[in-house]
Amino acid sequence: MRRVVVTGIGLVTPIGVGAEFVWKSLLAGKSGAGTISAFDASDLPVRYACEVPWTTGRGGGGEAIPGSFDPEIAMSSRERRRVDEFILYGVAAANEAIEDSGWVAQTEQQQERTGVMIGAGIGGLSTIAETALLLEKEGYRKVSPFFVPSALINLTSGHVSIKHGFRGPNHSVVTACATGAHAIGDAARIIKYGDADVMVAGGCEAAVCKIGIAGFAAARALSNGFNDDPMSASRPYDKDRDGFVLGEGAGIVVLEDYQHAKARGAKIYAEIAGYGMSGDAYHITAPAEDGNGGFRAMRSAIKDAGLTTSDIGYVNAHGTSTPLGDEIELRAVERLFGDDAAYLTLSSTKSAIGHLLGAAGSVEAIFSILALRDQIVPPTLNLHTPSVETKIDLVPLVAKELTFKAALSNSFGFGGTNAALVMKAV
Amino acid sequence: MSDVFDRVKKIVIEHLDADADKVVENASFIDDLGADSLDTVELVMAFEEEFGVEIPDDAAEKIQTVGDAVKFISANAG
Numbered sequence: 001m002r003r004v005v006v007t008g009i010g011l012v013t014p015i016g017v018g019a020e021f022v023w024k025s026l027l028a029g030k031s032g033a034g035t036i037s038a039f040d041a042s043d044l045p046v047r048y049a050c051e052v053p054w055t056t057g058r059g060g061g062g063e064a065i066p067g068s069f070d071p072e073i074a075m076s077s078r079e080r081r082r083v084d085e086f087i088l089y090g091v092a093a094a095n096e097a098i099e100d101s102g103w104v105a106q107t108e109q110q111q112e113r114t115g116v117m118i119g120a121g122i123g124g125l126s127t128i129a130e131t132a133l134l135l136e137k138e139g140y141r142k143v144s145p146f147f148v149p150s151a152l153i154n155l156t157s158g159h160v161s162i163k164h165g166f167r168g169p170n171h172s173v174v175t176a177c178a179t180g181a182h183a184i185g186d187a188a189r190i191i192k193y194g195d196a197d198v199m200v201a202g203g204c205e206a207a208v209c210k211i212g213i214a215g216f217a218a219a220r221a222l223s224n225g226f227n228d229d230p231m232s233a234s235r236p237y238d239k240d241r242d243g244f245v246l247g248e249g250a251g252i253v254v255l256e257d258y259q260h261a262k263a264r265g266a267k268i269y270a271e272i273a274g275y276g277m278s279g280d281a282y283h284i285t286a287p288a289e290d291g292n293g294g295f296r297a298m299r300s301a302i303k304d305a306g307l308t309t310s311d312i313g314y315v316n317a318h319g320t321s322t323p324l325g326d327e328i329e330l331r332a333v334e335r336l337f338g339d340d341a342a343y344l345t346l347s348s349t350k351s352a353i354g355h356l357l358g359a360a361g362s363v364e365a366i367f368s369i370l371a372l373r374d375q376i377v378p379p380t381l382n383l384h385t386p387s388v389e390t391k392i393d394l395v396p397l398v399a400k401e402l403t404f405k406a407a408l409s410n411s412f413g414f415g416g417t418n419a420a421l422v423m424k425a426v
Numbered sequence: 427m428s429d430v431f432d433r434v435k436k437i438v439i440e441h442l443d444a445d446a447d448k449v450v451e452n453a454s455f456i457d458d459l460g461a462d463s464l465d466t467v468e469l470v471m472a473f474e475e476e477f478g479v480e481i482p483d484d485a486a487e488k489i490q491t492v493g494d495a496v497k498f499i500s501a502n503a504g
Binding site: 076077078081082141142144145146149 | 441442443464467468471474480
């Protein structure tokens with residue numbers, strides 16, 4: 001069976017853009033949370049989120065603020081009119097990852113052997129909302145011809161393929177908050193099966209809009225008690241946690257057949273060694289109390305990697321900071337790891353960047369890859385008093401140096417969908 | 427006529443990122459200015475907005491050059 005490695009990474013997150021910049025900020029304990037600036041949230045119960053900082057000043061960014069997102073660099077103004085922001089973030093992160101990988105598909109054969117698998121959880125939510133209002137108020141003739149292609153989830157894959165001439169498999173994943181992880185896992189399998197040599201994969205999301213906050217707040221999924229102190233709101237495993245903080249952005253990787261990467265002398269970050277999937281068959285939004293779905297996804301991924309729990313030094317948890325979910329996942333990890341749990345580190349980087357929904361899994365896989373590379377694991381911010389006792393080191397507040405050879409990243413989504421990825425040093 | 431042309435030209439430059447020099451009366455949106463079929467729909471919507479005219483679909487289909495747009499608008503606007 002072919003082995004699949006990561007040769008390029010790209011990030012757009014609430015703590016900045018550019019993988020190396022984001023990684024340094026994450027290890028330094030930076031938080032991306034703040035009072036919502038993209039729209040007037042004053043009549044909503046939740047008035048904070050983790051927004052991408054823009055050079056235009058939105059989301060706490062600015063021209064002179066390092067790591068701010070420059071929309072001009074990602075796409076021209078003409079191109080931007082054709083896309084919802086989730087696509088803009090996805091294309092920007094993909095551009096970074098592709099450049100980082102050094103892969104240029106020049107020949108027809110190379111183009112046909114390079115594919116794209118970028119998903120999103122919700123897609124063009126704000127565009128759909130705005131267009132619906134316009135239709136109601138001003139009628140059919142005001143609906144933009146770009147409305148449909150700007151909102152469709154698979155259009156990020158479309159744009160990336162058009163821009164870079166990648167004519168291999170063009171696909172997209174939609175599994176809510178597990179999207180990013182499923183995209184990487186599925187794309188790796190496309191390479192393993194031999195349908196492509198290179199795949200650009202991951203997730204992107206831009207649901208920090210009025211209808212997005214309203215919807216998740218109505219589902220009682222969001223934290224709502226920290227309007228005066230947004231940076232303390234995302235606090236996985238802490239006794240005072242009260243829900244997740246909505247985030248936005250994109251995480252994209254370039255995956256490549258190991259031999260293909262070696263032959264062209266590419267820089268190799270890590271191997272996507274294992275992938276596991278499962279379904280809860282329980283509830284549309286609530287996690288199953290026994291954590292069995294997550295347990296089976298993790299177990300499958302570790303088995304797929306040909307490893308045992310003693311090989312895994314770090315788990316990047318799904319850990320969204322919801323009262324129920326965090327403990328269920330933690331117990332499932334404890335149960336799977338048994339005695340090895342005493343040597344395990346586990347953190348939730350959602351404490352820093354919030355919950356990026358469809359982008360969460362791929363952003364967190366990239367964090368796991370960088371943790372492996374640098375042998376340091378990122379912290380769980382705001383974790384002052386754990387709500388439960390555990391043998392597992394939850395890496396509270398500060399990053400921790402660690403010698404380890406494999407990492408596991410969990411992603412669970414509404415509908416009871418679960419994905420786990422195992423990344424291994426090459 | 428020239429006022430309409432200038433306003434049409436401004437919209438075309440803005441929407442298509444087109445070179446000002448290339449936006450001449452006989453320039454075709456698709457063949458000369460890089461528009462695709464979706465751009466032409468959006469351009470017509472922008473003309474409607476700017477000049478307060480309604481451009482029916484059958485008329486819109488015939489507007490293929492800058493001059494076509496100027497002619498239709500001059501004949502039909504306020």
